[in-house]
Amino acid sequence: MRILLIEDDMVLGAAVRDQVAADGHSVDWMQRLDAAGDAMAGAGFDLVLLDLMLPDGRGIVFLRRLRARGDVTPVIILTALDQISDRIEGLNAGADDYLVKPFDLAELSARIGSVARRYAGNPNPIVTHGPLEIDLAARSIHRDGRPVTLTAREWALFEAFLSRPGQLLSRAQLEDKLYAFGAEVESNTIEVHVSRLRKKLGTGVIVTERGLGYRLGRG
Amino acid sequence: MRILLIEDDMVLGAAVRDQVAADGHSVDWMQRLDAAGDAMAGAGFDLVLLDLMLPDGRGIVFLRRLRARGDVTPVIILTALDQISDRIEGLNAGADDYLVKPFDLAELSARIGSVARRYAGNPNPIVTHGPLEIDLAARSIHRDGRPVTLTAREWALFEAFLSRPGQLLSRAQLEDKLYAFGAEVESNTIEVHVSRLRKKLGTGVIVTERGLGYRLGRG
DNA sequence: CCTGTCCTGACAGCGGGCTGACGCCATGCA
DNA sequence: TGCATGGCGTCAGCCCGCTGTCAGGACAGG
Structure with missing residues (x-):
């Protein structure tokens, strides 16, 4: 599975990347939203791991714009924001799942697997x-x-x-x-x-x- | 859901038991660790509510021993100890969640539900x-x-x-x-x-x- | 047979569930 | 900016089925 990781924290990003790679997925890691936007426009990813707090903008806006374009790629949000309102906002913006930092890497794997299974899509199941x-x-x-x-x-x-x-x-x-x-x-x-x-x-x-x-x- | 409550305080224990029972779970309440150990060895519980300060030993030891035996039953710690170090010790010992006394019974219900759901995953036995x-x-x-x-x-x-x-x-x-x-x-x-x-x-x-x-x- | 225990059909009360209605808010449009 | 629309959470009133209770009968043991 091709996964796009958007995360500016180097330590956490590396940990996530390693975990996901260990699970057998291919990972593209980007630290900035503008680069991520370009990547999304090009090759199709199967899943996006999205941090909400980034140096060059709010991830939620990115997500909303993605959905507005009709892109249905599954998105899992990774964030330190644990306010209920933030979670609701995230899901309303079109996220498929939500992980609050600090989270367990095993849990991340499980969520990824879950989302992947849900969308394990030959053309149109x-x-x-x-x-x-x-x-x-x-x-x-x-x-x-x-x-x-x-x-x-x-x-x-x-x-x-x-x-x-x-x-x-x-x-x-x-x-x-x-x-x-x-x-x-x-x-x-x-x-x-x-x-x-x-x-x-x-x-x-x-x-x-x-x-x-x-x-x-x-x- | 079958829940094992380990709590030596009679007042708090009764309150917790009633609350949990009202949520539709079946509860076994024990006041001592040795009895609880026997119970755990026998029938499988879905969840353990564990007080850390008990007359016949430290709950943390009990928990550690449980995990050492390979028992993965979810455990929620109930305790008056609110030091960060205690929490870390509890979670490291293998607890799934932590409630500091005095806690709200509604919150207890929510945590129980949350932990239970986390483990309710497929495949269903x-x-x-x-x-x-x-x-x-x-x-x-x-x-x-x-x-x-x-x-x-x-x-x-x-x-x-x-x-x-x-x-x-x-x-x-x-x-x-x-x-x-x-x-x-x-x-x-x-x-x-x-x-x-x-x-x-x-x-x-x-x-x-x-x-x-x-x-x-x-x- | 007697006695105590258990089973089960019947029933009423009530509390959980359903749904029409309303208001708030976000979004879209002129 | 003002208006229209649609989604969503909340509420209230109705309805229905679960559930506790009871009574009469069945059953086991002596």
Whole structure:
């Protein structure tokens, strides 16, 4: 897998590079955003590891611009910012995952593997689930042949179910997926999003386990 | 989830136990390290809440010994020691998280959920018990290949039996596992839930020991 | 047979879950 | 800058199924 590492801290960058390389991936390490932008425009990477605090600009802007260009390359954010608002901002900007420094290198490997598996894409892997056809890479869904459009949150939620088919997911687990680790949600946000998802995808897709959580229904 | 609480303070221990039980986990509470060691050697717990200051030894030694044995059960340390050096020592000994007394019970819940989720990763181990296939992480059961759905209380009860295969469990023990202390049940609730479980899982799963309690039958 | 224990169908209360509605905020457009 | 739009979190009220309770019957032991 081709990985682009954008990190200005030399010590941490080297450690990450070595770890990722040891996992068998090829790594391009850049210390500046402008160089990274050029690299992204050229060869296609399979994954981007992005530091948010860089000398020549905020990584979040970089990420947002990337997504605005239609680039769907998976991005994992590495940062010392541990404010909830920052995490939300990161995910809203289109990040796929989030690691707060200091993080364990083994955890980094695990996250990379997870993201890689999710996107392990021969051209367009299409998952069919009952009347639904899901193209994970393109983030598109068709229901009975008709296209369905999901919002960012809805997609994140649905993806959580797809990644663990048949497994029961508690509200807390889902909140972790949507808000990147322990953000406090004071209301029934998950319920509302589930409700909205059901309205778009059909009622049988997500099944409620009263008192426990939700799980993906049989297609 | 099966949780082992090691805490010698009766007031705090009771509070923690009630909170954890209210979150839907089954709790074993021990006041001494030697007893806890025996318990760990037997049934597998999903998580350990460990006080560092105990009458019969230092919790840190216990933890280190645990890891030396190759036991990877997640451990959260509860302690009044708030020196940085203590934290580092605890984490180096193999703890997964650290809570300094006095801590908020809600925070405890959040940490437990977080640690549990971190370890809830695939591949899910499947336990077979006669005609039953049990996926603890996914909270799913199949009987003769057909899925069986349990309610929250039914799960908690069944889990209590699974965690102690073959061991006799009195009604009082089961009530302790299912309900927070103080919320005493005055009727034959346990009997009713056993009955409902048997109807879903089959009659041979839970065996009655007249006058004593119940135990898990041979598969 | 008697007695104590256990099983299970029935039922009501309530608390968790669903969803329509609303307001805030960010974004896009003129 | 003002207006329109759409996403998202929050709230309230309704609904439904879980769950504790009870009662009557079954069963084991003596």
